[in-house]
Amino acid sequence: MQAISIKGLRKTYSTGTQALKGVDLNIEEGDFFALLGPNGAGKSTIISIITSLTRKSEGEVKVFGTSIDEDPDKAKTYIGLVPQEFNFNIFEKVIDIVTTQAGYYGIPRKEALERADEIIKALGLWDKRDTMAQQLSGGMKRRLMIARALIHKPKLLILDEPTAGVDIEMRLGMWEFLRRMNEEGTTIILTTHYLEEAEELCRNVAIINKGEVRLHKPMKELLESGKEKLENIYLEIIQEAKQEK
């Protein structure tokens, strides 16, 4: 089963910016997938389209076989999204932010509380359960976003730059958590411009630049492909694109 299947995806914003210029991408169920690319490459645009937050201009997107055009609500229930920007109410308590989200999916209050407590514990936020979100550190806010995204037990977790602004120790903890989620069967897609993050976590990687997929391979192959490190390949692709301009 394909978790995500994207064909001929194009997006031109109303400003005239061509953010996606025909993206084809398949991501298998169970994968830990990195969407890697520099700022402005089109990573967040792809994710906004998959999650029906932004309209595509052209192309086809399916989430676990369900077309986002035919049944966007069903497609959305498969996905837990951790967006790039914090978007919770900072004056709400941690536990309320997570359980309110459960309400959107019709999860009964009692079950929502049980699930929320479990997830909050797993993410190391237990002692912040009744704290106002405003008082959390950057890393804790990011983990709160992850907790909220997981409340309806999505098959696919999408994280947009999850470790931006998160300190090293917190980052390692988050990596461990995500690895465990993936081992337990959740498909994970993350976008990052940190090479080491993709290298560390992901089995497959697509490098995207200027709205096009420039390379799509198993991480293992990439690392073995003769160049010392993915870093060289990454820089080369970005460089190539600059020269073509």
Ligand SMILES: Nc1ncnc2c1ncn2[C@@H]1O[C@H](COP(=O)(O)OP(=O)(O)O)[C@@H](O)[C@H]1O
């Ligand atoms: N809402 C928007 N309106 C107009 N242009 C946008 C919008 N969002 C993103 N863009 C542009 O689309 C391109 C891709 O952006 P984005 O998908 O955010 O890239 P990334 O997430 O890889 O940094 C950039 O040129 C960006 O300026």
Ligand SMILES: [Mg+2]
């Ligand atoms: Mg982005």
